[in-house]
Amino acid sequence: MRTPPGSMRPGGRTARVRAAVLxxxxxxxxxxxxHGLDLADVASRAQVGKTTVYRRWGSVPGLVADLLDDMAEQSLPRSDTGSLLGDLTANARLVQRTLADPRQGVLFKAVIAAATCDARTAEALNRFYATRIEEWAPCVEAAARRGEVPPDTDPREVIRAVSAPLYYRLLASGDPLDEDIAERAAAAAATAARAGIYASGTG
Structure with missing residues (x-):
């Protein structure tokens, strides 16, 4: 079966070219x-041949999809503070720092915009967030084992609840994205989880 453009992960020169292009x-x-992304311009910026970029990625959606996959690979590991609130706060601060960063925040806006009109980019964006949620879900599972939350709490819903208000500020309201907001989002998610809001059968 043919490997999708940009999906290979070899080392050496190929890895260096991929890193430079991304x-x-x-x-x-x-x-x-x-809408201003052009493969020839990317090749020039990366100082690689245009044919290399076209051969490996083939299209702008293919390049953006691989960029998202790379961002998922480079994500920082989750924290383990020993408490649900501590772990969720660490998660919220990580998301807040990323979205408030002058480069990363704009980059996320761009790829989310691309995902709204391209299925391949949307799939890559879904994979990115699925990876992040799976990395952080164990902190809720650990909280359930400690008795902090009901045993049937859905860990993924709790993690989604932490970042959702932060993405809303980035994409919709334009309100400030500071550390205080991150801590509030984490506290709200932790309080709801302890109250059983995310337990199966609730509602």
Whole structure:
């Protein structure tokens, strides 16, 4: 079966080329948005041949999808503070720092915009968030084992509840995205989880 463009993960020169191209693609997205993304421009920025970029990624959606996959690979590991509130606060602060970053915040806006009109990018975005949720879900499972939340609490819903208010501020309201907001989002999710809001059969 043919491997999708940009999906290989070999080492050596190929890995260096991929890293350079994805870094250049991220720069171009931040500067021009997805509609201004051009494979020839990315190749020039990365100082690689145009044919290399076209052969490996094939299209702008293919390049953006691989960029998202790379972002998932580079994500920081979850914290383990020993308490649900501590873990959720660490998660919220990580999301807040990422979205408030002048480069990363703009980059996320661009790829989310691209995902609304391209199925391949949407699939990559779904994989990215699924990866992040799976990485952090164990902190809720650990809280259930400690008796902090009901044993049938849905860990993924709790993690989604932490980041949802932060993404709302990034994409919809435009309100400030500071650490205080992150801590409030974590506290609200922890309080709801302890109250059984995310337990199966609730509602």
């Amino acid at each position: 870094r250049a693609a991220g720069d171009a997205l931040v500067e021009n948005g997805v």
